[in-house]
Amino acid sequence: MSEQLEHPFKPIVFKDTEVLILGSFPSIKSFENNFYYAHPRNQFWKILETITSYPVNNRDQKIWLLKECKYGIWDMIKACSRDNSLDSSLEDEEVNDMAVFLEENPTIKKLAFTGKKSQALFETHFGYLEIQRVYLPSPSAAYAKMPFDEKCKIYKELL
Numbered sequence: 001m002s003e004q005l006e007h008p009f010k011p012i013v014f015k016d017t018e019v020l021i022l023g024s025f026p027s028i029k030s031f032e033n034n035f036y037y038a039h040p041r042n043q044f045w046k047i048l049e050t051i052t053s054y055p056v057n058n059r060d061q062k063i064w065l066l067k068e069c070k071y072g073i074w075d076m077i078k079a080c081s082r083d084n085s086l087d088s089s090l091e092d093e094e095v096n097d098m099a100v101f102l103e104e105n106p107t108i109k110k111l112a113f114t115g116k117k118s119q120a121l122f123e124t125h126f127g128y129l130e131i132q133r134v135y136l137p138s139p140s141a142a143y144a145k146m147p148f149d150e151k152c153k154i155y156k157e158l159l
């Protein structure tokens with residue numbers, strides 16, 4: 001197993017963010033590109049572009065989409081070790097303090113998890129918090145069972 005990695009980005013939230021989208025931990029590609037969901041085959045930004053009709057051709061457009069839609073983005077894991085980008089390879093996870101974060105960002109009314117790992121970590125450590133939670137299908141290329149159109153439909157419904 002590799003050395004402990006620290007999460008490389010700050011959460012993206014605004015003073016009026018209402019929905020916090022939570023992943024587990026950035027992929028190796030996201031580390032390299034210094035931004036959330038940066039693997040070229042990850043469908044996250046394409047899904048958001050499809051359901052909002054806002055372009056996501058660069059980082060500024062992605063941040064603008066989040067701001068316009070009152071979405072925030074962050075990950076459950078603050079630090080961990082891993083062999084690859086799959087959630088199943090994450091070990092020695094140290095979680096972000098969601099209780100404090102939500103207290104500091106009182107406009108957030110809903111959490112949306114982009115994977116079973118992030119949801120499980122939240123439930124294990126912060127299941128006592130009273131906040132609406134929804135589970136989104138993973139936008140990862142590794143989750144190919146569900147067609148893109150179906151993912152978009154679910155994201156649109158739940159977000």
